[in-house]
Amino acid sequence: MSEPTAAPAKKLFLLDAFALIYRSHFAFAKNPRVNSKGMNTGAVLGFTNTLVEVLQKEQPTHIGVCFDAGKTFRHEKDENYKANRQAMPEDIGIAIPYIKQILEGFHIPILLMKGYEADDVIGTLAQQAEREGFEVFMMTPDKDYCQLVTEHIKIYRPAFMGNAAEVLDVAHVLARFEVERVEQVVDILGLQGDASDNIPGIPGIGEKTAKTLIQRFGSVENLIANSDQLKGKQQENVRNFAEQGLLSKELATIHVNVPIEFEPDKLVMEAPDANRLRALFEELEFRQLSARILGGEVAGSRPAAPAGPVGRGARRPKVVAPAGQGSLFGEGSAAVVIAAENGEFAPGEAHQEYHGSTKTLADVPHNYHLVDTPALRKSLLGFLLQQKEVSFDTETTGLNTMTARLVGLSFSWHVGEAYYVPVPQDETAQALVEEFCPFFESNIVKIGQNIKYDLLILKNYQVRVNGPFFDTMLAHYLIEPDMRHNMDVLAETYLHYTPVPITDLIGPKGKNQKTMADLPPNEVSDYACEDADVTLQLRHVFEPMLKSLGLLELLNEVENPLVPVLADVEFAGVRIDSEAMGEYSAELQGYVQDLETQIFKEAGEEFNIGSPKQLGEVLFDKMQVGRGTIKKTKTGQYATGEEVLSQLAGDYPIAGLILEYRQLSKLRSTYVEALPQLVCQDGRVHTSFNQAVTATGRLSSTNPNLQNIPIRTEKGREIRKAFVPRDDNHLLLAADYSQVELRIMADFSGDATMIEAFRLGQDVHRSTASKVFHVPLEEVDGEMRRKAKTVNFGIIYGISAFGLAQRIGISRKEATDIIETYFQEFPSVKQFMDDSINRARELEYAETLLKRRRYLRDINSRNATLRGYTERNAINAPIQGTAADIIKKAMINIHDWLEKERLGTKMILQVHDELVFDAVKEEVDYVTPKIKELMTQALLLPHGVPLEVEVGTGSNWLKAH
DNA sequence: CGCCTCACG
DNA sequence: ACGTACGTGAGGCGC
Numbered sequence: 010m011s012e013p014t015a016a017p018a019k020k021l022f023l024l025d026a027f028a029l030i031y032r033s034h035f036a037f038a039k040n041p042r043v044n045s046k047g048m049n050t051g052a053v054l055g056f057t058n059t060l061v062e063v064l065q066k067e068q069p070t071h072i073g074v075c076f077d078a079g080k081t082f083r084h085e086k087d088e089n090y091k092a093n094r095q096a097m098p099e100d101i102g103i104a105i106p107y108i109k110q111i112l113e114g115f116h117i118p119i120l121l122m123k124g125y126e127a128d129d130v131i132g133t134l135a136q137q138a139e140r141e142g143f144e145v146f147m148m149t150p151d152k153d154y155c156q157l158v159t160e161h162i163k164i165y166r167p168a169f170m171g172n173a174a175e176v177l178d179v180a181h182v183l184a185r186f187e188v189e190r191v192e193q194v195v196d197i198l199g200l201q202g203d204a205s206d207n208i209p210g211i212p213g214i215g216e217k218t219a220k221t222l223i224q225r226f227g228s229v230e231n232l233i234a235n236s237d238q239l240k241g242k243q244q245e246n247v248r249n250f251a252e253q254g255l256l257s258k259e260l261a262t263i264h265v266n267v268p269i270e271f272e273p274d275k276l277v278m279e280a281p282d283a284n285r286l287r288a289l290f291e292e293l294e295f296r297q298l299s300a301r302i303l304g305g306e307v308a309g310s311r312p313a314a315p316a317g318p319v320g321r322g323a324r325r326p327k328v329v330a331p332a333g334q335g336s337l338f339g340e341g342s343a344a345v346v347i348a349a350e351n352g353e354f355a356p357g358e359a360h361q362e363y364h365g366s367t368k369t370l371a372d373v374p375h376n377y378h379l380v381d382t383p384a385l386r387k388s389l390l391g392f393l394l395q396q397k398e399v400s401f402d403t404e405t406t407g408l409n410t411m412t413a414r415l416v417g418l419s420f421s422w423h424v425g426e427a428y429y430v431p432v433p434q435d436e437t438a439q440a441l442v443e444e445f446c447p448f449f450e451s452n453i454v455k456i457g458q459n460i461k462y463d464l465l466i467l468k469n470y471q472v473r474v475n476g477p478f479f480d481t482m483l484a485h486y487l488i489e490p491d492m493r494h495n496m497d498v499l500a501e502t503y504l505h506y507t508p509v510p511i512t513d514l515i516g517p518k519g520k521n522q523k524t525m526a527d528l529p530p531n532e533v534s535d536y537a538c539e540d541a542d543v544t545l546q547l548r549h550v551f552e553p554m555l556k557s558l559g560l561l562e563l564l565n566e567v568e569n570p571l572v573p574v575l576a577d578v579e580f581a582g583v584r585i586d587s588e589a590m591g592e593y594s595a596e597l598q599g600y601v602q603d604l605e606t607q608i609f610k611e612a613g614e615e616f617n618i619g620s621p622k623q624l625g626e627v628l629f630d631k632m633q634v635g636r637g638t639i640k641k642t643k644t645g646q647y648a649t650g651e652e653v654l655s656q657l658a659g660d661y662p663i664a665g666l667i668l669e670y671r672q673l674s675k676l677r678s679t680y681v682e683a684l685p686q687l688v689c690q691d692g693r694v695h696t697s698f699n700q701a702v703t704a705t706g707r708l709s710s711t712n713p714n715l716q717n718i719p720i721r722t723e724k725g726r727e728i729r730k731a732f733v734p735r736d737d738n739h740l741l742l743a744a745d746y747s748q749v750e751l752r753i754m755a756d757f758s759g760d761a762t763m764i765e766a767f768r769l770g771q772d773v774h775r776s777t778a779s780k781v782f783h784v785p786l787e788e789v790d791g792e793m794r795r796k797a798k799t800v801n802f803g804i805i806y807g808i809s810a811f812g813l814a815q816r817i818g819i820s821r822k823e824a825t826d827i828i829e830t831y832f833q834e835f836p837s838v839k840q841f842m843d844d845s846i847n848r849a850r851e852l853e854y855a856e857t858l859l860k861r862r863r864y865l866r867d868i869n870s871r872n873a874t875l876r877g878y879t880e881r882n883a884i885n886a887p888i889q890g891t892a893a894d895i896i897k898k899a900m901i902n903i904h905d906w907l908e909k910e911r912l913g914t915k916m917i918l919q920v921h922d923e924l925v926f927d928a929v930k931e932e933v934d935y936v937t938p939k940i941k942e943l944m945t946q947a948l949l950l951p952h953g954v955p956l957e958v959e960v961g962t963g964s965n966w967l968k969a970h
Numbered sequence: 971c972g973c974c975t976c977a978c979g
Numbered sequence: 980a981c982g983t984a985c986g987t988g989a990g991g992c993g994c
Binding site: 201204215216217617619620621622623674675678679683702703704705707708709710711712713714716717750802803804805806807808809810811812813815816872873874877878881882884885886888889921 | 980981982983984985986987988989990991992993
C-alpha cells in the first residue's frame with residue numbers, strides 16, 4: 010500500500026451505515042451495553058466510536074453516510090434475495106433514529122436513494138468522486154465492496170474486535186480473491202454464493218472451488234461456455250445451474266449507475282453542533298465518549314445547565330427510595346449528638362438524586378457518618394430496628410471468611426445516607442457484633458452485595474443473621490447471568506457512579522498491602538458507608554427491572570433464600586482425613602516415579618513430561634510416533650491430549666505410560682497434595698460455593714473445588730475415602746438424583762415413550778437402546794446400552810453426528826443413522842429440540858422452569874459456528890438450568906426442615922445432582938426418607954415425570970454411594 | 971497471564 | 980464451507 014507523502018487535498022469517506030451498525034450490534038452481543046433506561050446502546054455506541062475514530066485519525070475533507078432505503082431492484086430480479094435475512098433486531102431498530110440524530114449533530118449528510126442499496130449508492134458516488142480527483146474511502150466491513158476498488162477508491166475497514174483499521178487497495182483485493190483483475194471479484198462472489206444474502210451460487214462450489222475455476226476460466230460466462238472441460242458432478246452442476254450462476258453474478262454485482270449526482274459541496278466536513286451532541290450523549294449516557302470528544306466535565310466548571318434540551322437531556326433518572334422510618338437526623342437526641350460532633354450534617358433530602366456531573370464520592374451529596382461512641386451506637390441501633398429494610402456491609406481484614414476478622418459494620422436505609430460503626434478500640438469485635446444482634450436477629454430485610462460473605466463473617470462471632478435477604482449480586486446475576494457482578498462495575502453501569510477503589514485505602518495488591526484494621530476508622534468510614542449506600546441504591550434499580558423481566562419470584566423464592574443455606578453448608582465444612590491423604594500421596598509418588606523411569610527409557614532421553622511442548626517434540630519430532638495423523642492445537646503446538654494419546658496407545662507403549670503418568674500426577678497435585686493444605690484448624694475444608702458464576706444457574710465451587718473430586722477411575726476413587734464424617738457420632742449421607750436432566754428433557758418434550766419408561770421405573774438407557782437398535786429389552790447388551798447412554802447425553806447437549814461418532818468411536822454415517830432412528834422412535838424429542846431453538850431465535854434467550862434466563866444473542870448470527878454453538882445452548886440451558894432450579898429448591902427446603910426439627914444433621918456439599926450430609930448416626934433413619942421426599946418433590950415437572958433419588962450412607966464419601 | 975490438560979456433573 | 984456435545988475450576992508450563 011503506497012500512500013502519497015502529502016495527504017490528498019480531497020479525501021472523501023463514504024460510510025455504509027447498516028453494515029457498520031450490524032457489526033457494532035453483534036460486537037456487543039456477548040456483553041450488551043444497557044443504559045439506565047434499559048436501552049441496548051451497543052449499536053449506537055459502536056457506530057459512533059467508529060465514526061469518531063475515523064474523523065480524528067483520517068480527517069476527511071468530505072464525508073457522507075449511506076442508508077438502505079426500501080426494496081431494491083434485486084428483489085425484483087429474485088424474490089428470494091435476502092429472504093434469509095432475519096427481521097432487523099429490535100435493538101437496531103431503536104438505534105437507527107439515534108444514529109441519524111448523531112449524524113445530524115455532526116453535520117454529516119445522510120445519503121439514500123429509494124430502491125437502491127447503500128453499496129450501489131456508494132459505488133456510484135465513489136466513481137464520480139474519483140473522476141473529480143478525490144481519494145475515496147468506502148467505509149464498510151463488507152467484502153462485496155472489493156469489486157469497486159481502484160487506484161483511488163479504497164475500502165477502509167474500521168478497527169474491530171482487536172483488529173486494527175485496515176485500508177484495502179487493489180493489491181489487497183487481488184491477493185484476497187486470488188484473481189488477476191478486480192472485475193473478477195464478482196465472478197467469485199456470484200459463483201460461490203452467499204447464504205446470508207440468499208445468493209445461490211452454483212451447488213458444490215464454495216470459496217476454494219470458485220477461486221480455482223475463475224483462475225482457470227476467467228469468468229462465470231466463460232466457465233459455462235467451457236463446461237465440457239469439467240468433469241463428473243461438477244460439470245453436471247455447472248450445466249444444470251448455469252442460469253442460476255449468471256443470476257448470482259448479477260445479484261452480487263454492485264450497480265454504479267444510480268441516478269444520483271455527486272455534489273461535493275454538500276459533503277464538505279463541517280464543525281459539529283456540540284450542544285446537540287452533548288444532549289444526545291447525555292440521553293444515551295455515553296459519558297466517556299462525550300468527555301473525550303466534547304471536552305471533559307470538570308466539576309464546577311460547567312455553566313449551570315439552562316432550561317431547554319440540554320438541561321433536560323442531562324437529567325438523570327431518579328433513584329427513588331421508599332421512605333424509611335425516621336432518620337438519625339432531625340429527630341431525637343442522637344441527631345443532636347452527631348450534629349454536634351461532626352458539625353457538618355445538613356438535614357434534608359439533597360441526596361435523593363444524581364446530577365449529570367456527579368461521578369464519585371466527591372461529586373455526590375451524601376451524609377456519611379462515623380458512629381464511634383456508645384451513645385451513638387445505641388441510637389443507631391434504635392433507628393435500625395425501626396426500619397423495614399436496611400443495607401449493611403462488613404469491613405474485615407481479608408477475603409477468606411474463615412480467617413478474616415471484623416473491623417467494622419456499615420448500614421444504610423436512606424439513599425445517600427449511611428453509618429459506619431468501627432470496632433471500638435477498647436472493645437472486641439465480638440462485643441460489637443453482640444451489640445447489634447437485635448438487628449441481625451430481627452426479620453428486617455437485609456440488603457447486601459454478596460451477603461453470604463457477611464453472614465459467614467458474622468457466623469465466626471456466633472451470630473445467626475435472620476432473613477429475608479436481598480442480594481444485589483444475585484439480583485444482577487438473574488438480570489445478566491453471563492456478566493460479572495462486581496459492585497464497582499454495577500455502580501458504574503447502573504448508577505453512573507465510581508465508588509472509591511479499595512486500593513485507595515489499603516494500597517495496591519502486593520507484599521505490603523495493608524488491611525482495613527491498619528487504618529484509623531475515620532479513613533475507612535466513607536468507603537464503608539459508600540458500600541452500604543451503593544448497595545441500597547442498586548437494590549432500588551434492580552427490583553423494578555426484575556419485576557418487569559418476571560425474575561423477582563426466582564430471586565425471592567430461590568436465590569435469596571439459598572444464601573443462608575450456602576453459608577451454613579460452607580461453614581459446616583467437610584472433614585478430611587489428612588493422614589490417609591499423606592499416605593496415598595506417597596503411594597502415588599512411587600507409581601509416578603516408576604512411570605517416569607519407564608517413559609525416559611522408551612524415549613531415550615529425559616525431559617519434562619508435564620510440559621506439553623516438550624512432550625510433543627519428543628513424541629512427534631524425535632520418536633516419529635503416529636506418522637501421518639498428527640494433530641495440532643490452535644496455537645500450532647502438537648496436541649497431546651487424552652484423545653490423541655489413547656489413539657496411539659495401541660501401537661506405542663509410551664503413549665499409554667504417559668496417560669497413566671498424567672492421571673496419577675494430576676490426582677496427586679490437584680487433590681491429594683492440595684486438599685490437606687486447605688484443612689482448617691477444625692480439621693475440615695470449607696469450600697466456597699459461588700452462586701453467580703455459571704451461565705445456566707448451577708453453583709460452582711472454589712478454594713477448593715469440591716465438585717470435581719475423582720470418582721470415574723479406581724485410583725481416583727480412592728481419594729473419596731479421605732472424605733469422612735466429622736466425628737464418630739456421624740456418618741456421611743449422599744443423596745443423588747438419578748438422571749435428572751434426562752427426566753427433565755423427557756418431561757419438557759412430552760415424549761410418551763420416554764415418559765412411560767420413567768414412569769415404569771425402567772432403566773432408560775437400556776430401553777433407549779432397545780428402541781434405537783430395534784432389539785427386545787432383554788437382548789440389549791452392555792455395548793448397546795453404553796452407546797444409548799452416550800446418545801441420551803448427546804441429546805441433552807444438542808447432539809451432532811460428528812460429536813457422537815467421536816465419543817463412541819463409530820463412523821459419522823453410523824452416528825447419523827443412530828440419531829435418525831432415535832428421532833423416529835422419539836419424535837417429540839426432535840420436536841422439542843427444534844422448538845427450543847425456534848423459541849430462542851425469537852426471544853434471544855432460553856429459560857428454565859423457574860424462568861431463569863440465559864441470553865443467546867448469537868442465535869441469529871450469520872457465523873455458522875457461533876450460531877450452532879448458541880443453538881446447542883438453547884437446548885441445553887433450559888435442561889441444565891431447570892436441574893439447578895430443582896436442587897436449589899430442595900436445598901432450601903431440607904435446610905429449613907433440619908433447622909425446624911432441630912436436628913444435628915448438616916448439609917455439607919452440593920455436586921449439581923447430589924447432596925452430601927454429615928448425618929448424626931441416630932438421625933439417619935429419620936432424615937433419609939425426608940431428604941428423599943424433599944428432593945423428589947422440590948419441583949413438579951409439567952408433564953409429571955417423577956424424580957428419583959438414591960440415598961446411601963457410609964463411613965466415607967465413597968462408601969456412601 | 972494464556973494455554974493446555976484433565977478432574978467432575 | 981465450516982467445525983463440531985453442555986457446564987465448571989485448578990495445576991503446571993512457558994512467555
